[in-house]
Amino acid sequence: MSRNAFRVPVAIAALTGLLAACGSGGSSAESGSSTATLQLGWIANVENAGPYTGLDKGYYEAEGVDLTITPGGPSTTVEPLVASGKALVGLSSTDVIARAVAEGAPLKIIAATLQQNPTSIMSLADNPVNTLADLAGKKLCVQTSGQSVINAVLEGNGIDPDDVSMVPADFDPAPLVAGDCDAFVSLLNNQPLTLKAQGVETTTFLLSDYGYNAWGNVLFTTDEALADDESRKTLEGIVKGTAKGWDDALADTDAAAELMVNGPGKDQNLDLAQQKLAMAEFTDLIKTDETTANGLLSMSAEGIAGNVKTMQDIGVPGDDLASLFDTSILEAVYADGTDL
Template sequence: MVAVASVGLLSGCAGGSSAAAGSKDTTLQLGWIANVENMGPYTALDSGYFKDRGVDVAVAPGGPSVTVEPMVVSGKALVGLTSADIAAKAILAGAPLKIVAATLQTNPTSVMSLANAPVNTLKDLEGKRLCIQTSGLETMKTVLKANKIDLGKVKFVTADFDPSPLVTGQCDAFTSFLNNQPITLAAQGVKTKVFPLSDYGYNVVADALVVSDKTLADPKKRAAVVKIISALAEGWRKALDNTDTATQLIVDKYGKNQHLDLKQQTLGAKTYLDLVQTDETKHNGLLSISDATVKANIATLNLLGTGITADQLFDTSLIADAKPVR
């Protein structure tokens, strides 16, 4: 998941509706709540794409109290959505898992500033105050060091995920997500300047599909995962082709108990056009993981000190079998 709190696009409490019978053998465990971050899975569910492929999938919403990896390892979920860095840490700690597909090809972690006082590059952070969440501080420092930014010239200001400190002048830039805080402020009429850390070598796929090694070794379960990948890709294709309809589906049905703001969700849904689809997915299919993506992710994770190998983290053979839509 791309987990943040306090704003509507990627926040809320655990809950929501799975709206599927299914069983633990075919549960898709989301990392976050039923909002537009998960419009692909819910569109696939609502459109019958899982059943069309012969799998009765239960889509289980996540939230701040949900940790995906243990649920997949224990068999409570067949597939879970997580991020490459979190999965890597779990694997190195002994969890028998592999990433088999990836929703967000571009990581949405970004630096946001006000449009009337823009911070345009990482270098521009020197001499500035950067609001940042404690959980992301070491990652940010590593990225800054890798790009030869003088850490002594950047003042780090501890903040949560609420972007109001930027608006009130408590900092000059804010660590955000492309599909979150900028959208929150845009809905309030506040214009911002945003650039992703992926422009500076931070390449970590998110909302990645993770399964257990036991599942991969079981022909029947592996086949079910292949079908789920295929159905999810088709769901994302439909959602991306008409984000307004997908947003309405989430707000009115699957995320109804989250009391989501339609305007904010509609704006946020459009950001996924560039996060989910890239030149590589246009060639290989949505949710695919190319050799270049694997290489970039391993390089980033090693930069962060993870020390994991491609074979430990990824199994891209299921993508080839799923033949996902582009």
């Protein structure tokens, strides 16, 4: 995730149900297909290679869905756009969606792209911090919005947060290089690659190795869409097309990077070499033992339980966080097995 993994949600008030007039989901009498919008949280880069590959290969069209993919960016808050019906499906983080639901948004998570969260601890290769325990007595550069996550992970692993000197930082890893801190809260597919391109070697470890089980880039929709037979068919087509798109993108990561750089992301002036590296990093985050057994974008009962515990640990409100997840669309998509 190239954006802030610890994004602080904007207050969401008076969110309404699905509005067909907004064009997020509907049918076309002429073509017999349904029209729908997928709202991304971030720009058109390799983070979203799966949906764009699915669009390029015609996988959504084959499922009877005329899909528009709308890029996001630093100022994009996806939840209100889906809740108000401006998009049928959105991509966001589990905790951000959960906070929106706590404020009244009628949303459900229906599939999970990143089975492992890319949030990681990065240090310089010549001064490595190899484990969470190694942070004790060290200076850690951490974004303000991620402080609760770091505290929860440390405490969950028997480490007193007071034993780690927290240094406020943004998402630029320059303070690590300058020696202002010994380690830096990063995204595996972002800052380490930025520094590598500058000739700076780093070492990283994932917070998911220490119990931070928060799926990333999850697909979500509204309760109303899930309750409507026509919308459900469209949702099945979007999830299936996205899974097939990711399958192709992961099978040839260089080709996926080239598609994004020369196609949808052309106006972003993306660096092809960096995008190829980032795309390769996504493979192990998206394709796991779980998805090998149950299909890409899977949401297992064990995985849901892990996400619920993580959200509780970081203070996400809600008495029944498990109800945030609806697996019925995935069950329909994989009803005949994982070979799509």
